[in-house]
Amino acid sequence: MDFGPYLVLAVLEGSVQAAVLALTAVGLSLVFGVMRVVNVAHGEFFMLGAVAAWAIAQSFAGHPAVGFIAALVFAPLLVGLIATGADMVILKRLGYDPENTIVATIGMLYIIQQLTLMTYGPDARPVPPPFNTRLSIPWFEWGDGGLALVWPWGLSTTSYKLAVIAAAAVILVALWLAISRTRAGLIMRATQQDREMAQAFGMPVAWVNALVFGLGAGLAALAAVLIVPIQQAHYLMGEEPLLLSFIVVIIGGLGSLAGTVAAAILIGMSDGIISVFFSPTLAKILSTLLVAMVLVFRPQGLFGHPPR
Amino acid sequence: MAAVNLLATKGLTRTFGGLVAVDRVDFAVPRGQVRALIGPNGAGKTTLVGMLCGRIAATSGAITFDGRDITELPAHRRIAMGMAYTFQVTSIFARLSLRENVALAVRRCGRLDERQVERKVAEALSRVRLTEPADQMAGDLSYGHQRLLEIAMGIAQEPQLLILDEPTQGLADSEIEGFNALIRSMAGATTIVLIEHNMDVVMETADYITVLNFGEILAEGKPQAIRADAAVQAAYLGSA
Amino acid sequence: MSARSRTLALHGAVVAAILALHFILPDYHHGILARTMVLAVYAMAYNVMFGYTGLLSLGHALFFAAGMYGMGLSSIHLGFSPGPAIVCGVAAAFAVSLIVGILALRTSGVALMIVTLMFAQAGWYLVLYFGEYTRGDEGFVIPRAARMLAGFDLADASNRYIAALVLFAFGLVVTLKAVESRFGRVLVAIRENEERARMLGYDVFRYKLGAVVLSGTLSGLAGACYGILFGYVGATFASVQYSILPLLWVLLGGASTVLGPFVGTYFMTYLIDISSAYTTAYMLVAGVVLVVLTLFARQGIMGEVRRRLIPWLP
Ligand SMILES: Nc1ncnc2c1ncn2[C@@H]1O[C@H](COP(=O)(O)OP(=O)(O)O)[C@@H](O)[C@H]1O
Numbered sequence: 001m002d003f004g005p006y007l008v009l010a011v012l013e014g015s016v017q018a019a020v021l022a023l024t025a026v027g028l029s030l031v032f033g034v035m036r037v038v039n040v041a042h043g044e045f046f047m048l049g050a051v052a053a054w055a056i057a058q059s060f061a062g063h064p065a066v067g068f069i070a071a072l073v074f075a076p077l078l079v080g081l082i083a084t085g086a087d088m089v090i091l092k093r094l095g096y097d098p099e100n101t102i103v104a105t106i107g108m109l110y111i112i113q114q115l116t117l118m119t120y121g122p123d124a125r126p127v128p129p130p131f132n133t134r135l136s137i138p139w140f141e142w143g144d145g146g147l148a149l150v151w152p153w154g155l156s157t158t159s160y161k162l163a164v165i166a167a168a169a170v171i172l173v174a175l176w177l178a179i180s181r182t183r184a185g186l187i188m189r190a191t192q193q194d195r196e197m198a199q200a201f202g203m204p205v206a207w208v209n210a211l212v213f214g215l216g217a218g219l220a221a222l223a224a225v226l227i228v229p230i231q232q233a234h235y236l237m238g239e240e241p242l243l244l245s246f247i248v249v250i251i252g253g254l255g256s257l258a259g260t261v262a263a264a265i266l267i268g269m270s271d272g273i274i275s276v277f278f279s280p281t282l283a284k285i286l287s288t289l290l291v292a293m294v295l296v297f298r299p300q301g302l303f304g305h306p307p308r
Numbered sequence: 309m310a311a312v313n314l315l316a317t318k319g320l321t322r323t324f325g326g327l328v329a330v331d332r333v334d335f336a337v338p339r340g341q342v343r344a345l346i347g348p349n350g351a352g353k354t355t356l357v358g359m360l361c362g363r364i365a366a367t368s369g370a371i372t373f374d375g376r377d378i379t380e381l382p383a384h385r386r387i388a389m390g391m392a393y394t395f396q397v398t399s400i401f402a403r404l405s406l407r408e409n410v411a412l413a414v415r416r417c418g419r420l421d422e423r424q425v426e427r428k429v430a431e432a433l434s435r436v437r438l439t440e441p442a443d444q445m446a447g448d449l450s451y452g453h454q455r456l457l458e459i460a461m462g463i464a465q466e467p468q469l470l471i472l473d474e475p476t477q478g479l480a481d482s483e484i485e486g487f488n489a490l491i492r493s494m495a496g497a498t499t500i501v502l503i504e505h506n507m508d509v510v511m512e513t514a515d516y517i518t519v520l521n522f523g524e525i526l527a528e529g530k531p532q533a534i535r536a537d538a539a540v541q542a543a544y545l546g547s548a
Numbered sequence: 549m550s551a552r553s554r555t556l557a558l559h560g561a562v563v564a565a566i567l568a569l570h571f572i573l574p575d576y577h578h579g580i581l582a583r584t585m586v587l588a589v590y591a592m593a594y595n596v597m598f599g600y601t602g603l604l605s606l607g608h609a610l611f612f613a614a615g616m617y618g619m620g621l622s623s624i625h626l627g628f629s630p631g632p633a634i635v636c637g638v639a640a641a642f643a644v645s646l647i648v649g650i651l652a653l654r655t656s657g658v659a660l661m662i663v664t665l666m667f668a669q670a671g672w673y674l675v676l677y678f679g680e681y682t683r684g685d686e687g688f689v690i691p692r693a694a695r696m697l698a699g700f701d702l703a704d705a706s707n708r709y710i711a712a713l714v715l716f717a718f719g720l721v722v723t724l725k726a727v728e729s730r731f732g733r734v735l736v737a738i739r740e741n742e743e744r745a746r747m748l749g750y751d752v753f754r755y756k757l758g759a760v761v762l763s764g765t766l767s768g769l770a771g772a773c774y775g776i777l778f779g780y781v782g783a784t785f786a787s788v789q790y791s792i793l794p795l796l797w798v799l800l801g802g803a804s805t806v807l808g809p810f811v812g813t814y815f816m817t818y819l820i821d822i823s824s825a826y827t828t829a830y831m832l833v834a835g836v837v838l839v840v841l842t843l844f845a846r847q848g849i850m851g852e853v854r855r856r857l858i859p860w861l862p
């Protein structure tokens with residue numbers, strides 16, 4: 001393939017990554033923004049979403065779409081519930097002390113991951129996509145008779161991948177509307193701005209925390225359900241989205257949703273593009289170092305504004 | 309020849325967002341003087357001394373100490389030059405013993421062996437009249453005694469310039485008397501900047517008074533003159 | 549008995565007891581204890597930063613691995629004998645911890661945890677990226693011939709135990725010296741009230757940097773010795789798991805106690821070893837212990853001992 005078609009392919013693959021990453025990272029960002037909790041177990045909630053999707057899809061006979069839609073609804077709910085419980089049983093009792101909560105979420109990471117290994121096992125398992133038409137993409141080429149339309153071999157995507165991108169966009173817009181236009185969103189933002197004040201005004205801060213933790217985990221699970229027809233479900237699959245979400249949330253500016261989405265697109269796309277042309281490991285070295293440098297020299301993130 | 313003023317500021321300013329907490333202040337303290345810094349709450353006293361010792365960065369202006377421009381020096385270098393600072397909001401090592409609290413202050417200045425350190429610790433504790441056992445945890449002291457410990461840490465550093473931010477807040481009357489005596493005993497040898505709300509303490513200890521209001525110097529003068537100053541009274545009454 | 553000789557007696561007794569165990573322990577326990585002693589040095593190093601200075605790092609595997617790879621690569625590719633190879637590893641860890649310290653200490657709290665984590669991840673990827681030399685995940689074996697130190701064959705279990713004990717005793721002396729020195733007391737002061745320490749005139753950044761470099765270099769020594777004693781160098785030791793483990797060991801054994809890291813490492817090694825006989829999911833134990841410790845026992849084992857039995861425990 002020539003360079004041009006290759007790039008188109010990389011952008012498409014990058015967009016799918018970016019879409020899923022944006023959902024996952026927004027979950028992490030929300031939890032940090034509202035609760036000031038760095039949730040190291042976030043990747044495991046992603047993994048749980050994928051495994052739950054497999055289990056749910058598995059239990060439905062008939063057309064794959066039925067099982068998939070059931071998974072899309074129930075897997076995030078289930079994971080959100082588990083996270084809410086974990087918040088109430090563990091994090092709340094730690095008083096959300098930053099260092100203790102990090103250590104506790106590291107513990108939760110191992111507990112979730114290893115329990116999955118004990119029950120679900122070490123295998124990677126696929127979930128069939130609800131639909132999956134192959135779509136070829138045309139390209140232009142200078143031929144003898146001027147510009148001509150060609151269909152390079154290998155330049156294609158699937159309807160499902162396009163649907164993932166669209167679904168992520170819809171979910172993010174819906175989330176943004178919910179946060180900016182509803183009462184629940186208002187309470188969340190109030191808690192984010194000034195937790196003591198919110199408490200003083202009688203807002204149910206404890207419930208806000210539990211629900212936000214559940215919502216954050218649910219978003220990660222939702223992202224996982226979307227990706228699992230493309231990538232199989234595996235008990236160690238949480239590691240990569242965790243790292244990437246961290247990178248995205250920090251580069252986007254801790255706690256800023258718009259910044260997080262922008263950074264997810266940047267990182268998801270560049271990770272996709274760099275990985276096509278260079279080694280993915282090199283891409284990871286560069287992005288982890290970038291994150292460290294951003295935190296050291298520009299803690300408000302690349303897109304954030306410096307504090308007053 | 310050493311300058312007459314141990315400390316001098318020129319146009320010292322600090323803003324927080326739109327608020328000008330300290331506004332172009334020229335403030336000079338001669339060697340050996342006990343200078344009281346008074347003014348209503350929010351006048352900018354803590355911010356001003358914070359800039360002197362490097363806890364708060366100045367927005368503009370310059371500070372000279374002991375004949376040297378220290379505007380750009382980090383806090384620890386200024387302290388090493390012979391400043392000591394006690395916090396308005398008590399700041400001690402709550403989970404360390406009284407002895408260790410003061411020893412940390414003593415050890416900073418010079419190579420002393422542990423015996424000498426121990427002696428200086430005992431001396432500082434007795435000068436502020438703290439009689440609790442030295443291996444008691446500092447956090448277990450009453451609030452007033454934590455203030456005394458803080459003062460002990462200040463004098464244990466044997467500074468040229470001792471900055472005290474509302475040291476008598478929370479002290480009992482008898483302890484305030486002891487404090488006054490302590491300051492008088494140091495006067496002459498140590499230059500002292502004392503932020504104080506208790507006018508009796510000010511009148512008893514200060515050689516000279518600076519009044520700060522809305523970040524600006526409102527008046528300066530001998531205690532008697534300041535007491536009689538109508539503008540100063542207005543500032544206090546107006547803000548009460 | 550003076551405080552100093554009391555401390556000396558206690559730690560001397562621990563070392564002597566471990567030496568005595570050398571002659572009576574069955575092979576299995578003998579092997580675990582040797583391994584534990586080396587890893588305990590890593591935990592003690594971690595404790596200098598976490599327990600005494602109050603700096604929580606999530607990236608110590610970087611220093612451990614710097615020592616291990618500095619030793620292993622110079623041994624394999626440059627043909628260094630064990631002595632110089634270990635020096636090489638320690639020097640690598642020193643350099644890495646100095647650079648990481650200078651950068652990471654511009655941040656604090658949660659940001660510091662993430663910066664150290666990211667540097668360590670970059671280090672781990674670097675090991676994988678240069679797989680040609682490091683053999684990546686698979687790792688490489690240090691041949692027996694390259695493990696002869698001063699006439700002792702370190703592949704021999706008995707020699708290995710003694711070498712581990714020497715290293716362990718060295719680690720004890722270094723941490724004891726460090727925490728009882730003025731330097732160590734300032735570190736504690738910084739942990740307790742950083743602003744106060746600064747306003748007493750201490751250059752807080754330099755002290756913290758000293759703590760990071762001491763901790764990182766000692767971690768590197770442990771890593772280098774682990775590689776040479778057990779004859780294997782692999783990417784696992786650079787992975788995030790090896791950053792979490794010292795945190796776990798120190799929390800379990802008791803942060804800011806000199807013997808705590810050893811006790812925590814010992815218990816945890818047994819716990820993981822026993823549970824791995826029953827399930828591949830042996831890290832479950834680590835997870836549960838972490839959560840339970842943060843919820844119910846922040847002091848750890850030796851912290852409790854200090855609180856209830858021996859108040860003078862260093
Ligand atoms: N860190 C800060 N951020 C914003 N405003 C501050 C800060 N510190 C002090 N101020 C403001 O600056 C003014 C002076 O405060 P301060 O120096 O503490 O006064 P004083 O010690 O005379 O009571 C006050 O209005 C106070 O609210």
Ligand SMILES: [Mg+2]
Binds near residue numbers: 396
């Ligand atoms: Mg004040």
